[in-house]
Amino acid sequence: MPGVTPTFGIRFPCQGEQIECDDFRDFAEDVDAALADVSALRTLALNRPSAAVRTFDAGMSCPAGAATTIIFDEVLYNNGMFISATPIKPAVLPLRDGIYMCSAEFSPVNAVTTVTLQSAALHGDLGTAAPIARRSLARSVATTDAYPMNVSGVGVLGPSLSPLSAVWTWSGTVGPMFVYCHMTIAFICDL
Amino acid sequence: MQTIGTHDLACVGEEDYAALALYMQCLGKDIDSKLGAQRSALQSFLDRPTIIVTNPLDTVVTTGAPTIATLFNTVHFNNSTFMGLALNSPAGANTITIGSPAGAAVTVPYPRGVYIIGGTTRMTAVGAVTAFSRRGLNITVQDPTAVVPPLGPREAVDQTYDPGVGGGNIGQNVKFEVVLDGISGVTVTLNSYHTNAASNVTVHSRPFAYVTYVGPRDIVEVT
Numbered sequence: 512m513p514g515v516t517p518t519f520g521i522r523f524p525c526q527g528e529q530i531e532c533d534d535f536r537d538f539a540e541d542v543d544a545a546l547a548d549v550s551a552l553r554t555l556a557l558n559r560p561s562a563a564v565r566t567f568d569a570g571m572s573c574p575a576g577a578a579t580t581i582i583f584d585e586v587l588y589n590n591g592m593f594i595s596a597t598p599i600k601p602a603v604l605p606l607r608d609g610i611y612m613c614s615a616e617f618s619p620v621n622a623v624t625t626v627t628l629q630s631a632a633l634h635g636d637l638g639t640a641a642p643i644a645r646r647s648l649a650r651s652v653a654t655t656d657a658y659p660m661n662v663s664g665v666g667v668l669g670p671s672l673s674p675l676s677a678v679w680t681w682s683g684t685v686g687p688m689f690v691y692c693h694m695t696i697a698f699i700c701d702l
Numbered sequence: 703m704q705t706i707g708t709h710d711l712a713c714v715g716e717e718d719y720a721a722l723a724l725y726m727q728c729l730g731k732d733i734d735s736k737l738g739a740q741r742s743a744l745q746s747f748l749d750r751p752t753i754i755v756t757n758p759l760d761t762v763v764t765t766g767a768p769t770i771a772t773l774f775n776t777v778h779f780n781n782s783t784f785m786g787l788a789l790n791s792p793a794g795a796n797t798i799t800i801g802s803p804a805g806a807a808v809t810v811p812y813p814r815g816v817y818i819i820g821g822t823t824r825m826t827a828v829g830a831v832t833a834f835s836r837r838g839l840n841i842t843v844q845d846p847t848a849v850v851p852p853l854g855p856r857e858a859v860d861q862t863y864d865p866g867v868g869g870g871n872i873g874q875n876v877k878f879e880v881v882l883d884g885i886s887g888v889t890v891t892l893n894s895y896h897t898n899a900a901s902n903v904t905v906h907s908r909p910f911a912y913v914t915y916v917g918p919r920d921i922v923e924v925t
Contacts, residue, residue, distance in 0.1 A: 514727060516730050516731050516733075516734035517734065518734045518735070518737070518738035518741075519733075519734050519737060519738065521730040521731075521733060521734055522730075523723070523726040523727045523729075523730040523731075524722075524723040524726060524727075525723060525727070526721075526723045526724055526727075527723070528723060530722050530723060530726075534726070538726055538730060541730075542730075542733055545733065545734070545737050546737070548737075548741065549737050549740050549741045549744065552741060552744040552745060552748065553744060555748060556744050556747055556748055610752050610754070610779065610914075612818070612914075627865050627867045628865050628867050628869075630871070630872075630873055631873075632873065641824075641906070641907065641908030641909075641910075642822065642824070642873070643822070643910065644820075644822040644873075644875045644910075645822055645824055645871075645873030645874075645875060646822075646860065646862065646873045646874065646875035647837075647862045647863075647871075647872040647873045647874075648862065648863075649834060649862065649863040649864065649865035649872075650865070651834050651863075651865070662822075662873075662875045663820065663875065663877045664820060664821075664822050664875065664877070664910060664912070665752070665754055665820070665910065665912040665914065667754070667778070667779060682865075682867050682868070682869065699750050699752055699914055700748060700749045700750045700751075700752055700781055700914075701748065701749060701781075702779070
């Protein structure tokens, strides 16, 4: 009956037992498994999951009065996230459940007839309608240009939870408004 | 038995072959202990202390008391041992605490260094909208045991406006960094307010506020 170590369960023969080749094999396999366990953490520490995506410079077409989920066109970098293949990239899904720092920069690139209200948001948490972050800007004088906006927040995201997406909403007339978006996500900690 | 390498692992000598079982036991436990320490250190590095607070319900902020500090009343996530949510402390406010309560004996010191603090809320007028009235989220950090003047802002506000064009859902979003240089007693107060005179304002369910520890702002190496 072999003994085992307390943390990794490395098996070893007890005194008085006959030592066989299997004992050496079990010992080596358990040490190997313990090393692999620590190595996986080391790899995660050295390569914290993160990603960044963006639209084309021309931006995405967003009609007035509707919440529009941004479709991204380009993956700037991707370490540990699932992002749909070209051309539809509406969301970034972390491959590890956890807490993530998320941010997005929205930049309207064209003039419309009038803008009265604009809102930028990041969505994801637990599939609820509540956003990770949302910010609104209102205009008290007649204008044709919307302002760039930045939003950021902490999201609970992952394969068994929700992906991260960016949403733009504006009120006004005519349009569409074309909105450039650059979204980033970075791992903070496990759940 | 002798020790070898930088981790002083046991190595059997010619005279020890009769004690192979004992050797494997010692070696196994030694590897277990040293790898366990490395795993613990890595896990601590990866699990950056973070608290997220929320409120599962809509909250009405009246015109008579247009500022509230009790919006956030539920812990959504907390992997730290030194942060928490104190309800009605001080009276009339729910605060995120870092370290032991202010003024109390220091039983839970906090790690000095850089913290990221932020939050988001959404507000909609219950009835009529006073055009371009304000909707705000104000986050204030107090570090009463700091021994040096604070670096960077201790307060951040996002103030937005409702133009009254319909729909409401006016969002506020705050994020900033602070350096905490004390020992204990830090409070993070989150105030939601509006200036809508025409009707009460609802703060929608699931607002989020968070504090996450980034790490020390300087590393002292002892050689």
